[in-house]
Amino acid sequence: MVPFSETLVRLWQLLVSGDFITQFLDSAKLFLAGFVLALIVGMPLGMLLARVRTLRIGVEPYIMILYATPMVALIPFILSMMGFGFAPKLLVVFLFAVFPVLYNTVEGARSIRPELIEVAKSFRSSEWALWREVMLPYTLPYTMTGVRQAIGRALVGMIAAEFFLSATGLGQLIMSASQNFDTGGVFASILIIGLLGIGLTRLGLVIEQHFARWRQ
């Protein structure tokens, strides 16, 4: 154990030396890339699954299984197949984040009232207009619930990738402190990552609530 004062001293050193900023940017790049990729894949796929009923019925149980599987267990496979670059880490963050988005989008798109689609159809709406004007606005609040969950998961995925694949970013910061028995440094890193997690979770809640306004 170390006194709290030493943690603060180490925290100050990390901030001043610029170590923290470089590592933070490194992690942020990984997080954002994986997260955006999860959104780009998860949202359209979720709506497609909701629109094509047979496909949804077929795929649904497998999505549920993957959603409940601890994704960390796949990291060793990713490591030995893809090595140490940026791509395997991106894949880990993506895998952590995509299923909440997908799951909630399907759930939302499925709860669209059939009348809405029927009305759109009877006004001869094209498939594209139907997606843009009915499906997207209707599912967005649900997707945002998925986004909130995905933020937390992507953060875990990011740290796990940085721990177990190649040590970079905030994960490396904490790892190297731990290997040097620098408990103050470990605490300082935990404090930083913890605050980051709290901030991001808040952000997720704000986003979710912002979109929840038009959800009955």
Add this chain to the structure above:
Amino acid sequence: MAEQALSAPVPAARKPALNRQPGTFVPRLITGLAILLIWEIVVRAIAPAYVAKPSAVALAIPKVLVDPAFQRALGSTLLAVTEGLTITIIIGTVLGLLMGRSPAFDRVFRVYINGFNAMPMIIVLPLFSLWFGYSSAARIATIIFAAIFAITMNVADGARSVPREYLEVSRSFRSGRLRALTDIILPASMPYLLAGFRLAAGRALIGAVVAEFFLSVGGLGYYILYNSRSYHHNEAFVGVLLLAAFGVGFELLVNWATRRFMPWYRRDERS
């Protein structure tokens, strides 16, 4: 903040009914077979020989299941998760009840519990490895840390949502505080406890696997790590299948328990 705990992953609300829908089995079977087939073809076509493919995994299953090393690993992880979850449920329920029923306690601790809950739990691993060494004690500590806040927050929400009339009626019949706790507050917050347990069980499983990766403690996670490092991907994948089965099993168990023991409780659509 109540939404946060309540609306945390609550999938499969209507799943059980769905499973019994007629005409869903065939498309599901076909999709499953198609996934396996594509996987097999892709791996055979482009991936190196050691990469796991369905046919080889299927062949590895009986071999792995009778392997004593695997059984030891499985037992070790399951025991750790069970111990960790038991401790978690006891401490988490007590903390949650205190938070739900005592505004003073709630004011003091809520912000910290919320904060810890938002932290990516695996960052404590380096710290726990310093404190507890590379041991199974560190694994249990990780499991507890990973799971406890989910239970605490859910129980707190449950205890807070007990209708006041229930408590007033019990007081007018001169029941003691302990009776009110065991006979009213605890049963009323049971659905929340179960929802929390579902979350916590999933997290405990992840915590155990990550801890085994990090600490090289023997168990299912370490079995997967070791075998995939020595290019026995098929054997390692059997471990992943088992983990997936546990994850799904917890889900189904909680769903079943909710329907069986609390049929009046409907999870709302907000999830």
